[in-house]
Amino acid sequence: MTVQEIxxxxxxxFRLGKGQVLRVIDPQGVxxxxxxxxxxxxxxxxxxxxxxxxxxxxxxxxxxNRLWSNRSNPMLTIVEDTVGRHDFLLTPCSEATxxxxxxxxxxxxxxxGNLAEALAPYGVExxxxxxxxxxxxxxxxxxxxxxxxxxxLSRPGDxxxxxxxxxxxxxxxxxxxxxxxxxxxxxxxxxxxxxxxTTTDP
Amino acid sequence: MTVQEIxxxxxxxFRLGKGQVLRVIDPQGVxxxxxxxxxxxxxxxxxxxxxxxxxxxxxxxxxxNRLWSNRSNPMLTIVEDTVGRHDFLLTPCSEATxxxxxxxxxxxxxxxGNLAEALAPYGVExxxxxxxxxxxxxxxxxxxxxxxxxxxLSRPGDxxxxxxxxxxxxxxxxxxxxxxxxxxxxxxxxxxxxxxxTTTDP
Numbered sequence: 217m218t219v220q221e222i223x224x225x226x227x228x229x230f231r232l233g234k235g236q237v238l239r240v241i242d243p244q245g246v247x248x249x250x251x252x253x254x255x256x257x258x259x260x261x262x263x264x265x266x267x268x269x270x271x272x273x274x275x276x277x278x279x280x281n282r283l284w285s286n287r288s289n290p291m292l293t294i295v296e297d298t299v300g301r302h303d304f305l306l307t308p309c310s311e312a313t314x315x316x317x318x319x320x321x322x323x324x325x326x327x328x329g330n331l332a333e334a335l336a337p338y339g340v341e342x343x344x345x346x347x348x349x350x351x352x353x354x355x356x357x358x359x360x361x362x363x364x365x366x367x368x369l370s371r372p373g374d375x376x377x378x379x380x381x382x383x384x385x386x387x388x389x390x391x392x393x394x395x396x397x398x399x400x401x402x403x404x405x406x407x408x409x410x411x412x413x414t415t416t417d418p
Numbered sequence: 419m420t421v422q423e424i425x426x427x428x429x430x431x432f433r434l435g436k437g438q439v440l441r442v443i444d445p446q447g448v449x450x451x452x453x454x455x456x457x458x459x460x461x462x463x464x465x466x467x468x469x470x471x472x473x474x475x476x477x478x479x480x481x482x483n484r485l486w487s488n489r490s491n492p493m494l495t496i497v498e499d500t501v502g503r504h505d506f507l508l509t510p511c512s513e514a515t516x517x518x519x520x521x522x523x524x525x526x527x528x529x530x531g532n533l534a535e536a537l538a539p540y541g542v543e544x545x546x547x548x549x550x551x552x553x554x555x556x557x558x559x560x561x562x563x564x565x566x567x568x569x570x571l572s573r574p575g576d577x578x579x580x581x582x583x584x585x586x587x588x589x590x591x592x593x594x595x596x597x598x599x600x601x602x603x604x605x606x607x608x609x610x611x612x613x614x615x616t617t618t619d620p
Contacts, residue, residue: 265468266509266549269565271518275507276563286545288514305477307468312490316473343488346548347468357559361478363471 217407222249224401227330227389229338231256232380232408237295240388241405242352245372248391249404250308250327250348252335253283253291256383259340261285263292265304265347275357277302282381283349291384296377301369303353308345309393318394327389338385348387351376353396367398377409419609424451426603429532429591431540433458434582434610439497441579442590443607444554444572450593451606452510452529452550454537455485455493458585461542463487465494467506467549477559479504484583485551493586498579503571505555510547511595520596529591540587550589553578555598569600579611 219241222228227250232238240249255261267284269275277283279297282290307313310328314321332342352368390404391397421443424430429452434440442451457463469486471477479485481499484492509515512530516523534544554570592606593599 260543260545262545264509264549266507269507270509270515273565274563275559275565286509286547288512288518305468305471307466307472307488310490313472316490341462343462343464345488347466357477357563359561361476361559363475363477 217409219405219407222388222390222404222406224390224403225324225330225392227327227334227387229334229385229387232384232386234380234383237377237379237409238386239375239377239407239409240351241373241375242368242370243372243405244402245370245374246368246398246400247370247402247404248353248368248396249351250331250389250391251351252331252345252348252387254338254340254385255285256385259338259344259385261287261289262344262346263349268304275304277304290381292378292380294376295379298374299352299370299376301352301354302376303350303355304347305355305363306347306350306353308348308389309391309396313393321394324392326392330389330392331387335385335387340385350396365395419611421607421609424590424592424606424608426592426605427526427532427594429529429536429589431536431587431589434586434588436582436585439579439581439611440588441577441609441611442553443575443577444570445574445607446604447572447574447576448570448600448602449572449604449606450555450570450598451553452533452591452593453553454533454547454550454589456540456542456587457487458587461540461546461587463489463491464546464548465551470506477506479506492583494580494582496578497581500576501554501572501578503554503556504578505552505557506549507557507565508549508552508555510550510591511593511598515595523596526594528594532591532594533589537587537589542587552598567597
């Protein structure tokens with residue numbers, strides 16, 4: 217298993233074959249990774265928070281839950297999760313969110329800009345970027361509906377493993393926003409595991 | 419103010435000019451209306467639940483809140499709301515959701531199919547349909563994140579008024595799903611009010 221690094225405030229895109237397992241690791245802890253997924257054969261089919269909330273009947277997604285597409289197909293199954301707190305409500309940070317939430321800081325293109333650049337070679341235009349599944353992001357919903365963005369619960373080495381249910385193009389970032397990671401920018405690690413179970417003939 | 423009717427299990431699309439106010443009425447009570455909005459000048463700019471949750475910092479949207487686009491522009495401001503309970507988490511019901519949730523009932527194209535047909539003349543393709551803002555839809559989120567779909571709290575004549583913040587194409591339905599309206603299919607009424615305030619020079 218080759219572990220690759222996504223540098224602080226950057227993003228990558230890659231192909232994930234059906235049956236392969238994507239492991240996303242928070243190497244230092246308290247960092248967020250925004251993930252997008254598209255059908256590799258037709259990128260107009262994309263990950264959808266609403267379809268996922270519909271079919272999984274929860275906004276708290278963890279091991280055993282599936283992430284669904286806008287065409288009502290399962291894209292990924294979460295097979296292992298050492299954290300148990302992620303977010304699928306909020307959109308990737310962007311130039312506009314930096315201007316809105318961090319007027320005292322320099323504007324950064326954010327996860328949105330990083331994802332747009334990484335996904336462009338696959339034919340994904342910026343307007344085709346939906347809500348990302350935000351790994352390790354900690355967004356409590358209060359009983360009155362109000363949202364907070366708290367530091368992630370992830371400790372160094374925590375990870376999520378997700379099996380692809382179709383051939384996918386995946387976009388993945390090391391988050392650029394201040395609130396989502398407690399104000400520090402850190403890398404994210406990931407690895408693609410062959411999904412085949414090792415078996416030994418008796 | 420001319421009130422128009424959307425028949426049970428159907429949908430419409432229309433232009434709403436900047437400054438005009440859309441009033442959506444539940445004439446009989448306990449019915450849901452799925453609403454989409456697109457920039458009339460470029461329908462790739464569409465309503466976004468994630469951007470809205472981001473900027474409004476709540477999932478409980480009511481009078482005073484704005485509904486935002488995927489390009490971080492405000493599309494609509496809720497100016498009056500006699501119910502106070504709506505949903506922006508779930509996607510429009512569709513053939514796939516009917517097969518999933520109501521295997522004992524005939525498959526219906528649902529709000530998704532109704533919106534797709536109504537919006538097609540404006541250049542909106544089915545894959546460009548995001549999460550709708552579901553007026554009157556009652557989706558409580560439990561502390562553990564689990565969702566329920568309960569009957570709407572709307573009584574006969576309850577309504578929502580929303581002011582357009584840009585020129586919009588709006589899609590609007592009378593919902594087709596069983597759970598969202600307590601198992602009965604009813605019409606939805608709507609009216610477009612000229613947003614200009616009547617003033618009298620002293």
